[in-house]
Amino acid sequence: MPSLVPPSERYKASFLDAVREAQASGSGLGDTLTWNVAEAEADFGPLLAALRRFEPPAELPQGYVHSEYRWLVEGDTYLGRVSLRHTLNDRLRQFGGHIGYEIRPSARRQGYGTQILALALGRARDLGLTRVLLTCDVDNLGSRGVIEANGGELEGEFRLDFYEKPIRRYWITL
Ligand SMILES: CC(C)(COP(=O)(O)OP(=O)(O)OC[C@H]1O[C@@H](n2cnc3c(N)ncnc32)[C@H](O)[C@@H]1OP(=O)(O)O)[C@@H](O)C(=O)NCCC(=O)NCCS
DSSP states (O other): OOEEEOOOGGGHHHHHHHHHHHHHHTOSOHHHHHOOHHHHHHOOHHHHHHHHTTSTTOOOOTTOOOEEEEEEEETTEEEEEEEEESSOOHHHHHTTOSEEEEEOGGGTTSSHHHHHHHHHHHHHHHTTOSEEEEEEETTOHHHHHHHHHTTOEEEEEEOOTTOSSOEEEEEEEO
């Protein structure tokens, strides 16, 4: 059974394979597509530190909220990642919401996206959240499927002045 774990050195090889996959296919969240794999291969510490930099009790730069990354893994295999924002700010309320996720290209369409969100909802509940916001592009059918499979209730479709595509906002009550 896959589980959610904090990012760690144990999954380095598999994680970097997944980043290579995403970069080769051009399909992944923005930071995945820009990570420098050669640098991370030589020294994984800075990447792990970057992933942990918004966890409580870290002092936050202006405009940021506390958040955490968790990885979906099975054995030593990295399958995907989720980011869980502990609160919303004005920007996240419009775009981004509480939870964002990504499944490595070779593991898609096998139910892992639905599982990573289900596990993240459990973690959000443990953190005391009672309702979470999720947003996705209107044309991101995979993400829509993941959210709807987890009981997402559609708030509506919106156009934002700082983002090129129409988006959907969903709420899930925990
Ligand atoms: C979106 C994403 C996480 C989906 O992950 P996944 O593991 O493929 O999702 P699942 O296998 O759990 O699929 C969930 C549902 O969506 C459907 N689905 C998944 N990908 C799809 C696609 N590309 N087109 C249409 N439907 C799709 C599945 O068929 C499934 O529906 P079903 O249960 O009725 O069969 C994955 O495509 C991804 O990482 N994309 C890039 C990053 C991203 O877009 N993140 C979300 C940002 S909001």
